[in-house]
Amino acid sequence: MTSAAVSQLEERFGQDAAALVHYMSETLSIPVLGSDILLDASPVFDLIPYADAVRRNCVALRAADGALYAALGDPYDAATHDWLEERIRVPFAYRLLHPRELAAYLGRQEQGLKAMDALRIEPLHGVGSRSDVHQVSMEAIDVAESSVVSLVTSTLYDALKTTASDIHLETAAAGIVIKYRIDGVLATIKTVEGVELADQIISRIKVMSELDIAERRVPQDGRFRVLYKEREIDFRVSIMPSVHGEDAVLRILDKRSLSDRVTGLTLEHLGFEQALAASLRRLSVDPHGMVLVTGPTGSGKTTTLYAMVSEVNQGAEKIVTIEDPVEYELPGVLQIPVNEKKGLTFARGLRSILRHDPDRIMVGEIRDPETAEIAVQSALTGHLVYTTVHANNVFDVIGRFMHMGVDTYNLASALNAVMAQRLVRKVCRACRGTGCADCAGTGYRGRRAIAELLVLDDEVKDLIAARAPMRALKQVAAGKGGPTLREAALELVRRGETTMEEIDRVTFVAR
Secondary structure, eight states: OOHHHHHHHHHHHTOOHHHHHHHHHHHHTOOBOOHHHHHHOEEOTTTSOHHHHHHHTEEEEEOTTSOEEEEESOTTOHHHHHHHHHHOOSOOEEEEOOHHHHHHHHHHHHHHHHHHOOEEEEEOOSTTOOOSOEEEOHHHHHHOSSHHHHHHHHHHHHHHHTTOSEEEEEEOSSEEEEEEEETTEEEEEEEEEOHHHHHHHHHHHHHHTTOOTTOOSSOEEEEEEEEETTEEEEEEEEEEEETTEEEEEEEEEOHHHHHHHHTTOOTGGGTOOHHHHHHHHHHHTOSSEEEEEEOSTTSSHHHHHHHHHHHHOSSSSOEEEEESSOOSOOTTOEEEEOBGGGTBOHHHHHHHHHTTOOSEEEESOOOSHHHHHHHHHHHHTTOEEEEEEOOSSHHHHHHHHHHTTOOHHHHHHHEEEEEEEEEEEEEOTTTTTSOOTTTTTSSEEEEEEEEEEEEOOHHHHHHHHTTOOHHHHHHHHHTTOOOOHHHHHHHHHHTTSSOHHHHHHHSOOOO
């Protein structure tokens, strides 16, 4: 119900605003939100984003006493009721507000958001490029030249506010589904109806990324840059054909935020237990060999390597990294970004690094046999190599290198240690897991690392070199005393830091 519609009702029935709202309250059994409560309440835009609040004529409010309300300007809108019930997964109560009072309240909130927010989007041509800049602000979300531009901008804005790592735009038969990956888990944010609108949203992302909007049959990769709250953020874009059109995934890379987190970063900051952190520190100061971290995408492997490099970066040694992309900027470290289009691959870059007289080398990821062979040779010739590889556990790493054709004797001689890592969500401290505005109703907020470390002594090295069965290798490793990933996760459950549901999600359950 719009303000104009309410005004017509007021005029028709000869009632003022307060009387009409009181009548609706009695008819629908929904209490009116008192002005005293509204004055002290805080908007919860993490639950109902600002753009949705304006569009749907409602707002989520946290009262001074902690109660959560959904204030409605149009209590007769059944679609909004259904949307709120689906979106807000924590206990809340409905309250009524006159549409003009709700609009005025949102207007005041908009002014505050404008003061905090300055968001610009630009194609990422290269470092320092500022061509074709798109000005975007909270005001522009609602007054954009098209609903598509407004929707895409508000989607980016909300993702940045909720510290999402990825945005997924998934086309469906009737429209498009928008999801955010928060703390490693996908959450459905909204569904936009309309096939034509879904196509326009994907086209908007393509235009921003300078991709071919006419090409719909093959995958495309692009990127653009956002200036948000005076910091530079990169969006890496992947467009993929699907049954119903095209899907898009936008990876958010907030380099300044990541660099700030790396400054002074220690292994304990990542959540590693003291004994494990001490073992990693001993491995980090070895003069040569290879320290390898494994795990799935998004398990924090690169952050762990950066913590290890940061702790040994005292200026007395030459440290060089090659990465795709360079995620953190470290002072005093030569960091080389992979550029496969220009011919700078991991393997070619690593060869060049060896001529640069390094003491320690970080290879972002071993993906191919050539890189694997060069990394092993580097570890055998007096360099300490930190690197990652995708594998499920510490033992699968051995098979991955063998599959890439690396000589098992050289591999055994080069490897100092292998660590498997995962990130588990922590129980929200604000509500202890029951769900609140701080954790968007999930019961979790933030993550910490768990790991399983295998230090290769002579016995383990001999088994690898002899191509011993994996069962024999696991039996010997089990006697070395370190906890497995599952055991490390169960310890967090015992301490109340996470839940069984969470560790079952990220660790293997033996059956």
